[in-house]
Amino acid sequence: MRVAIIGAGAAGLASARHVSAQGIECEVIEMGSEVGGTWVYTDEVGTDRFGYPVHTAMYKGLRANLPKEIMGFPDFPIPEPNGSYLDQATILRFLNLYAEHFNLKPLIKFNHIVTEVRPNADKWSIKAKNKITKTEFASIYDVVMICTGHYNTPISPSLSGQEKFKGHVMHSHQYRSNKPFQNQRVLVIGAGPSGLDVAFQVAEIAQQVVLSYDMTKKEVKGEYPSNLVKKPQVLRVKDKEHVEFVDGSCCSFDTIIYCTGYRYNFPFLHHDCGVSVGDFHVRPLYKHLIHIEKPTMCFIGIPYYVGAFQMFDIQARFYCQYLNGSMSLPTKEMMYKDTEEDVVKRKNKGYSEKQMHLLGHDQQTYFEELASTAKITPILPVICKIWSDSDNSFYKDLKNFRKYKYRILNNNTFVSERYIE
Numbered sequence: 001m002r003v004a005i006i007g008a009g010a011a012g013l014a015s016a017r018h019v020s021a022q023g024i025e026c027e028v029i030e031m032g033s034e035v036g037g038t039w040v041y042t043d044e045v046g047t048d049r050f051g052y053p054v055h056t057a058m059y060k061g062l063r064a065n066l067p068k069e070i071m072g073f074p075d076f077p078i079p080e081p082n083g084s085y086l087d088q089a090t091i092l093r094f095l096n097l098y099a100e101h102f103n104l105k106p107l108i109k110f111n112h113i114v115t116e117v118r119p120n121a122d123k124w125s126i127k128a129k130n131k132i133t134k135t136e137f138a139s140i141y142d143v144v145m146i147c148t149g150h151y152n153t154p155i156s157p158s159l160s161g162q163e164k165f166k167g168h169v170m171h172s173h174q175y176r177s178n179k180p181f182q183n184q185r186v187l188v189i190g191a192g193p194s195g196l197d198v199a200f201q202v203a204e205i206a207q208q209v210v211l212s213y214d215m216t217k218k219e220v221k222g223e224y225p226s227n228l229v230k231k232p233q234v235l236r237v238k239d240k241e242h243v244e245f246v247d248g249s250c251c252s253f254d255t256i257i258y259c260t261g262y263r264y265n266f267p268f269l270h271h272d273c274g275v276s277v278g279d280f281h282v283r284p285l286y287k288h289l290i291h292i293e294k295p296t297m298c299f300i301g302i303p304y305y306v307g308a309f310q311m312f313d314i315q316a317r318f319y320c321q322y323l324n325g326s327m328s329l330p331t332k333e334m335m336y337k338d339t340e341e342d343v344v345k346r347k348n349k350g351y352s353e354k355q356m357h358l359l360g361h362d363q364q365t366y367f368e369e370l371a372s373t374a375k376i377t378p379i380l381p382v383i384c385k386i387w388s389d390s391d392n393s394f395y396k397d398l399k400n401f402r403k404y405k406y407r408i409l410n411n412n413t414f415v416s417e418r419y420i421e
Ligand SMILES: Cc1cc2nc3c(=O)[nH]c(=O)nc-3n(C[C@H](O)[C@H](O)[C@H](O)COP(=O)(O)OP(=O)(O)OC[C@H]3O[C@@H](n4cnc5c(N)ncnc54)[C@H](O)[C@@H]3O)c2cc1C
Pocket: 006, 007, 008, 009, 010, 011, 012, 029, 030, 031, 032, 035, 036, 037, 038, 039, 055, 057, 058, 059, 062, 063, 064, 065, 066, 071, 112, 113, 114, 115, 147, 148, 149, 150, 151, 194, 268, 300, 301, 306, 307, 308, 309
């Protein structure tokens, strides 16, 4: 059996580690020149020096919004000794350490962008292009694991009257540092993790920052910089610099930064793969990962708002149980039924159509389902408890939440204490 793994970010590395541990031949195809995916910083925005889309949205000064105690892999924790909330370089170093420890780098074809994945009888035909030499690569695999992430294709809604605005408009995917915003008046749209983080960073240097979001849906508490103001949604752009908000207030801006998230996008999937990719869903997937019609294709990392590395690990182990024959899949009908039941449960809980892969505070249940179905080692409950605690602290006190350090006491319990940096 030959397995292709597309992408050498955290999900691709976890997949390669578990597939190769089964003694199964695997090849990782990665368009970048190093491992780490999102955690690789580059000054490039838009397209890279080879003319291909820049993958990463990483920016200078980013510190993780989850503590290192849950950002490692279940049996390969992050060894750094000090605080819990690590910077980009430390997480990237950790992913390199992981790849080296499990001898994964020799499995990776770097600088190869996958351009097509297509079914070929009961196998998969994959085409890729070497970004440097421009030579084509094509090969046939029995299994394909798609690990290409989903923070690379921005969603930028257009504001009413936006064509009148003469300042700079960008998405957080293009944000690299706060330097360009010195003394500017900046409008940040969206109060997800990126919006909040970018607004706080820009406020360090800008004249004024307005953070605009749907205040009826989300409460973002805590101490704010004096030059950062919260406002409800934008009503319209009035002229070349003025923006009016739904509460009737109006401000002028030099720059608008959309922090409005990303959509799923797998441009290399041929129509015959039979995968429906919407902005907010990928179908038909059993347990959010296995292609129901063609189970030799899987996606690692589709669910979001989760302890990502832990999830990649358990998803990869789950899939390996299928690959090595330890777990047989239910019939297609049963897999569709299982997926439909999941959708109904989500709707009953109030999740919207856009949130069909959101895990959040339900991640423990998902992990338990994977573990019990495949009879694999579960994720420790303490991991999800720390995730919830950290998530609550984030929205309660954005300025200070990273000053806390977590300590795992046992499988179920942790303590957190103020950490002096
Ligand atoms: C700004 C930002 C901050 C974040 N902060 C945190 C945090 O603090 N904690 C946390 O847990 N998570 C955080 N995340 C989420 C983060 O994306 C995940 O933690 C994780 O790194 C995603 O890993 P991945 O392997 O799924 O995807 P990626 O890291 O995106 O890796 C995908 C890989 O696939 C490659 N690839 C893509 N397309 C192709 C192709 N066609 N051919 C070949 N290779 C391809 C890419 O080059 C890349 O290396 C953050 C995300 C962003 C954008």
